[in-house]
Amino acid sequence: MKILRAYTWLVIAWLTLPVLVMIVFGFNDTPGRYNQTWDGFTLKWYGKVFALDELTRALVVSLVVAVLTMLIAGALGTGIGYALGRYRFRGSGTINLIMFATMSSPELVMGASLLTLFVSLGVGLGAATITIAHVMFSISFVAVVVRARVLTLDRSIEEAAADLGANGWTTFWRVTFPLILPAVGSGMLLAFALSIDDFVVTNFTAGTTTTFPLWIWGATRVGLPPQVNVMGTLIFLVGVLIAVGTTVRSSRVSRA
């Protein structure tokens, strides 16, 4: 038991080590782009975080694509998830199979096959094709989260609304939708997170457009500027804050 506890903490420390290194080296007073040895503490990179135009542009592309993915995959995935959780219908097995396939296929193969499609259609690669690809692999995750919520929904609440004279439309928007909204929200957050972090599929569908992970990848050989560490740290903090915020809120809701 004591050994297990120590081991668990050791694993957590190991998992967190690269994150700590990233954060610490964002404060490194390095003279050039060679940000691998410690040269003293500075806050100057936080002031110059947007000093590299290309990097800033890549971050903006990443954010735009992630927001679009979140909205489109959120809507389409919710439709599928709601239908699968609520109705029995012909073809639901096929949908399930395709969803399972998108979630278990190697990302590499999905990216590569999309590239072959775009190339054979003569479609120019860019932010639009990246978004198409990100929506494709995010839909299933949103659908799975929403379906799980719809399946555990207490039908008697909707029946009560119908008994009180609400029609199907009113019941859905006033009763059902608010009940599944937390699942839709977490599905959309998942889509955003999957999109902003994606490298493999993006690499195949981006053409000459650069996203944040792609820019980092391209810059590895010349050395990563400290701005990358600063942006990484800020994204990390925002992500952690959102996660902690939603957990605290949902635990309060479930207690109430």
Next chain:
Amino acid sequence: MRHRLAPYLLVLPGGLWLLLFFVVPMVTMLSLSLQEGDVVNGYVLTGHWQTYVDAITNYRVQLVRSLIYGAITTVLLIVAAFPVAYFIAFYGRRRKATFLFLLLLPFFVSFVLRTISWRYILTDEGILLGPLKDAGLLADSFHILGTPVAVILGLVYNFLPFMVLPIYVALERIDPRVVEAARDLYASPLLAFRKVVFPLALPGVFAGVLMTFVPASSDYVNSAVLGSSSTTMIGQVIQSQYLVSSNYPTASALSFTLMAVLLIGVFAYARALGTEDVMKVAAR
């Protein structure tokens, strides 16, 4: 009438998206792998199976290496993840959620950035090896970067949470009274673990293998960032065939071979374990 159409209308937009951008591309890729030609003059479908034979013969080494790295990574993941999942499930008590959150913490940093961070840590004169070498604990010629060890360490690092979580979910569902019953019937702790806890955790292990073996074997980021030319994996080959040499038929053939091999591997593994439960988990 409206009610019977409702599920189809709801599924239609998303279903269409998956059809157009998942199913159709897969078919396009399969067809392209059997075509001959080049980017400038276009391709003609000739059913040229030789592309597969050539591609597999030329890149046999990288393909086999990827599967071996994937398998080693998966075994290490099970060994590394099981105790963590076990501790959180049985001794985590009120702090279960906190432990799980800490395990997922690295995911708030980009996958590429985390892997590059390891390169900084493991580099020859970096923050880990530098001091050890200065202290004379390691020979100056010692290095980790560029070796299979670095690549597999990176893979284990990146996929560990995907193994811990499913095992944790399976262990969490075990009724502690089942284990107590085994102890009451004079099973030693070890025997109770072997005969009761571990079999009940197997579906979780299977789900974990499913979630890690495929992405680990087809990964090309870890090998590119932490490895060298002697650790090249099939993902890197496919990537450069597509994006550098634009050799689409060969690249498509390799992608298909990779996917086929991985799927066959996963199903063979499911059959070898042979339990009904395992297939149910896979179907879910």
